Amino acid sequence: MRIASRITTAAIALxxxxxxxxxxxxxxxxxxxDGFYSYAELSAVYPDLTEESFAExxxxxxGLLDAQEVSEMKKAGAFPMKEG
Numbered sequence: 001m002r003i004a005s006r007i008t009t010a011a012i013a014l015x016x017x018x019x020x021x022x023x024x025x026x027x028x029x030x031x032x033x034d035g036f037y038s039y040a041e042l043s044a045v046y047p048d049l050t051e052e053s054f055a056e057x058x059x060x061x062x063g064l065l066d067a068q069e070v071s072e073m074k075k076a077g078a079f080p081m082k083e084g
Contacts, residue, residue, distance in 0.1 A: 024071070025067050029041055029044075036065060039063070042054065046079075057072055
């Protein structure tokens with residue numbers, strides 16, 4: 001019983017964390033709605049974004065940035081911010 005309870009708790013925490021991260025993804029930028037940003041999606045909105053900078057923060061190396069990776073990019077000051 002105890003193991004099942006821990007697994008259930010972990011599953012709930014993971015579900016909640018995923019929901020929170022998904023809320024940070026801007027659907028107007030995430031054109032395909034997959035919950036991630038591709039380089040093409042981000043560079044269409046932020047033309048100053050370089051492929052090198054994108055790849056540096058693509059920790060998972062899958063060619064996509066999730067909300068946490070974008071957050072880290074912003075914290076590092078490497079995310080080109082929109083003016084206005």
